[in-house]
Amino acid sequence: MSDLDQFRSETRAWLEANCPPEMREPVRDDADVYWGGRKATFKNDAQKAWFEACRDKGYTVPAWPTEYGGAGLSPAEAKVLREEMSRINARSPLSSFGIWMLGPALLQFGTEQQKLKYLNEIARGEIRWCQGYSEPGSGSDLVSLQTYGEDKGDHWIVNGQKIWTSYADKADWIFCLVRTDKNDKYRGITFMLFDMETPGVSTKPILLISGNSPFCETFFDDVEVPKQYGDGIPAQVGEVNRGWDVAKYLLGHEREMISGADGGDRTAAIGATLTRAAGAPLDPVLRAELAMFDVDALAYAAMGEKFLDEVKVGKAHPAQPNMMKYAGTELNKRRHELIMAAGGSAALEWDSSESSEGAKPRAWLRTKANSIEGGTSEVMLNVIAKRILELPGA
Amino acid sequence: MPLYHDDDQAMLADTAAQFMGEEGAIAKQLRHWRDKGCKDGFGHALWKQMAEMGFTGILVPEADGGLGMGHVEAGIVLEEIGRNLTPSPFLTSSVMAATALGQGGDDLRARYLPGLLAGDSVFAVAIDEGAKHNPDRIACKAEKSGNGFRLNGKKDFVVQGASADMIVVAARTSGSETDAEGITLFAVPRDAAGMGHNSVRLVDSSMASHITFENVELDGDAVIGEVDGGRAVLNRVLDAGRVGAAAEGVGVARGSMDMTVDYLKQRKQFGKLIGEFQALQHRAAHLYSEVEIARAAVIKAQQLLDAGAENASLMASVAKAKAGKAAGLAVKEGVQMHGGIGMTDEYDIGLYMKRDRALAEFMGDVYYHAGRVAEMSGY
Numbered sequence A: 001m002s003d004l005d006q007f008r009s010e011t012r013a014w015l016e017a018n019c020p021p022e023m024r025e026p027v028r029d030d031a032d033v034y035w036g037g038r039k040a041t042f043k044n045d046a047q048k049a050w051f052e053a054c055r056d057k058g059y060t061v062p063a064w065p066t067e068y069g070g071a072g073l074s075p076a077e078a079k080v081l082r083e084e085m086s087r088i089n090a091r092s093p094l095s096s097f098g099i100w101m102l103g104p105a106l107l108q109f110g111t112e113q114q115k116l117k118y119l120n121e122i123a124r125g126e127i128r129w130c131q132g133y134s135e136p137g138s139g140s141d142l143v144s145l146q147t148y149g150e151d152k153g154d155h156w157i158v159n160g161q162k163i164w165t166s167y168a169d170k171a172d173w174i175f176c177l178v179r180t181d182k183n184d185k186y187r188g189i190t191f192m193l194f195d196m197e198t199p200g201v202s203t204k205p206i207l208l209i210s211g212n213s214p215f216c217e218t219f220f221d222d223v224e225v226p227k228q229y230g231d232g233i234p235a236q237v238g239e240v241n242r243g244w245d246v247a248k249y250l251l252g253h254e255r256e257m258i259s260g261a262d263g264g265d266r267t268a269a270i271g272a273t274l275t276r277a278a279g280a281p282l283d284p285v286l287r288a289e290l291a292m293f294d295v296d297a298l299a300y301a302a303m304g305e306k307f308l309d310e311v312k313v314g315k316a317h318p319a320q321p322n323m324m325k326y327a328g329t330e331l332n333k334r335r336h337e338l339i340m341a342a343g344g345s346a347a348l349e350w351d352s353s354e355s356s357e358g359a360k361p362r363a364w365l366r367t368k369a370n371s372i373e374g375g376t377s378e379v380m381l382n383v384i385a386k387r388i389l390e391l392p393g394a
Numbered sequence B: 001m002p003l004y005h006d007d008d009q010a011m012l013a014d015t016a017a018q019f020m021g022e023e024g025a026i027a028k029q030l031r032h033w034r035d036k037g038c039k040d041g042f043g044h045a046l047w048k049q050m051a052e053m054g055f056t057g058i059l060v061p062e063a064d065g066g067l068g069m070g071h072v073e074a075g076i077v078l079e080e081i082g083r084n085l086t087p088s089p090f091l092t093s094s095v096m097a098a099t100a101l102g103q104g105g106d107d108l109r110a111r112y113l114p115g116l117l118a119g120d121s122v123f124a125v126a127i128d129e130g131a132k133h134n135p136d137r138i139a140c141k142a143e144k145s146g147n148g149f150r151l152n153g154k155k156d157f158v159v160q161g162a163s164a165d166m167i168v169v170a171a172r173t174s175g176s177e178t179d180a181e182g183i184t185l186f187a188v189p190r191d192a193a194g195m196g197h198n199s200v201r202l203v204d205s206s207m208a209s210h211i212t213f214e215n216v217e218l219d220g221d222a223v224i225g226e227v228d229g230g231r232a233v234l235n236r237v238l239d240a241g242r243v244g245a246a247a248e249g250v251g252v253a254r255g256s257m258d259m260t261v262d263y264l265k266q267r268k269q270f271g272k273l274i275g276e277f278q279a280l281q282h283r284a285a286h287l288y289s290e291v292e293i294a295r296a297a298v299i300k301a302q303q304l305l306d307a308g309a310e311n312a313s314l315m316a317s318v319a320k321a322k323a324g325k326a327a328g329l330a331v332k333e334g335v336q337m338h339g340g341i342g343m344t345d346e347y348d349i350g351l352y353m354k355r356d357r358a359l360a361e362f363m364g365d366v367y368y369h370a371g372r373v374a375e376m377s378g379y
């Protein structure tokens, strides 16, 4: 048996022993997702047991080095773990912006002390992070952001407003883009980390069309951010005024995450499931649409696998996450249009026990954000045109 | 196995790209033979050269004198064939017929494989009996006759049919037209008495034949695999053909896309390069995304086929359908974005459109394969 086969059989046995049956059910609502953090609560014992087993094994962040709370798995081992988890439909033990976004940026740009502190906190689900990028006047044109940090020697005084800050009201800390030089658009932004309980930080939830309120307006009113925490840990990632490099790098990971490249629900075929659920043969034209969708979904699943394989060995075009995000999110929107169409009037139920709290229409509406959050589809196409196709003036 | 080419495969890709870009180029092959009205639609000298490169025996086991490689490698050659619109009997001979012969006995392999390896022989595969791909319906009949069989019926649009030295024919030896079982595959030599060809030139300048069989006598040695048990062999041949055609389709898509993106960087209107217009940039970027995804689906299908995986046939249909979608988009956008010049015979972009149309039908189009994906998934 090869080392990898050995690893697969060990992983299979470990999952069998540690992943409770409840954690192999599809995620139905937000409470089924464990986000960690100071304010976190578990929905049930199974969720807690599964999270703790993974945390202790380093499986909340399997590919991170062990000194930062990961399991230090090689790319091939991480792929095996992903395959084995998806085989039993295991839920992700911990979801977090720390894992998907800040972590990769720290691994690339952080000081050793920052990595030791923040990555371990993220891996153990102790601190929940939110992302302070967008502002009312700066969405797609993010680099025009205005939130300003005035240099006061050993600290900054930050003033301004962020918007669409996902889970700002539930997060413990924020990674935040702050202008520190008004005279340099690109080299005048600092990537700051600070506690959401710092005086002067306030949040105001925004209700979405899905009826849920996962994001907020975030206000900074004379917020004092020290330049160093404790034993000389800088409050910024990368250099002062060079936060745009970190911000862009992080966006690559965010886009990769939103793209659904790692498989699961987002890339599965749906025709058979929807037809079975309908209980009767579907309209032949709808069936044809489902078949065309399944072709695209299964092809995209292969793309996701290829993309991740290539990323691991540095073969992927650096701008490829933009293509993945574009294709993956447009596909996911189509998926939910078809789920609604196949569900008919039953998929419209917003408030009823049958519909498990409007899961279908809420999920459908939520997917409309996929091609907006983390950079819109139009912006992704702009980036592909410029960086991959190298078209003029893009 | 990671979903990208390993070092050996990457080297083969370089070799194939260079060879096809030089020897198989549009001006040298497709236009040359088309303008001559060549009866075969391809050049035998190039086929010989492909043999010297080892390409013709890429799927033939080493024990039989071939390279013993897999569908990933065959696909590498096919992608370059697609990019350069190189007319050749590679797909029908070295991929489909070679797959069939791989299931044949020692005598059959000894009789036909040396010619393939040397680039002296051309093979075709005759399955369909109508204008749309439908391997579930086979009426062409082979009845027992002495020690062999007597073949009657017809086959339509057999690519390279009239040029072929041997044609793999799927015929019915028992049951009725649409039965899954009762199929037998035969290796029919070109000089078989009673076989008639009506050869037609298709839109892409390739040649296809309507073949009639009138009491064609075949000896028992002509049977590939088991009598009445040919469906399993046929399915292998079909999957090889689907995945192969999909790889060529990705090549057509990439060739067309590259040419178009280049054009966007050269043509000026309204005082600007037309590639500066966002309306075109977004469409080109969307096209890129579709072509990349099709390519991933094709490599996945090739790897599954090489591994003999259970879901290989499903993925073969996904690959053929997705490659068809991507190539169809690439050629349509290609002609449109070239404006008036895209409509001219002198310019190559239209040749991509024509090849895509023919390749779309070959071994089943997008609709056929999407339908098959639905059926195999259980709806």
Ligand SMILES: Cc1cc2nc3c(=O)[nH]c(=O)nc-3n(C[C@H](O)[C@H](O)[C@H](O)COP(=O)(O)OP(=O)(O)OC[C@H]3O[C@@H](n4cnc5c(N)ncnc54)[C@H](O)[C@@H]3O)c2cc1C
Residues within 6 Å of the ligand: A130, A131, A132, A133, A134, A135, A138, A139, A140, A141, A163, A164, A165, A166, A167, A215, A369, A372, A373, A374, A375, A376, A377, A378, A379, A382
């Ligand atoms: C559910 C959700 C969660 C989010 N979470 C966060 C978060 O946690 N933190 C955070 O900082 N932000 C978050 N965002 C914000 C998100 O990043 C922005 O919404 C996004 O970048 C788009 O900015 P905008 O909303 O200002 O739209 P705009 O930039 O105003 O865009 C409006 C329209 O114009 C188009 N457009 C803009 N520029 C161009 C161009 N150059 N070419 C062509 N078309 C163009 C866009 O594609 C879009 O269709 C979230 C958004 C959503 C929907």
Ligand SMILES: Cc1cc2nc3c(=O)[nH]c(=O)nc-3n(C[C@H](O)[C@H](O)[C@H](O)COP(=O)(O)OP(=O)(O)OC[C@H]3O[C@@H](n4cnc5c(N)ncnc54)[C@H](O)[C@@H]3O)c2cc1C
Residues within 6 Å of the ligand: B267, B268, B269, B270, B274, B277, B279, B280, B336, B337, B338, B339, B340, B341, B343
């Ligand atoms: C069959 C045929 C018959 C014709 N007959 C005649 C005739 O009898 N008399 C005559 O005078 N002309 C004729 N034409 C020419 C025809 O009018 C032009 O081909 C047409 O106006 C396009 O110009 P172009 O070919 O230079 O393409 P281009 O203008 O170079 O366009 C190339 C591509 O760029 C796109 N593009 C250009 N500008 C923009 C922009 N601002 N924004 C976004 N996209 C842009 C175009 O849509 C196209 O996709 C004929 C053309 C054809 C194909």
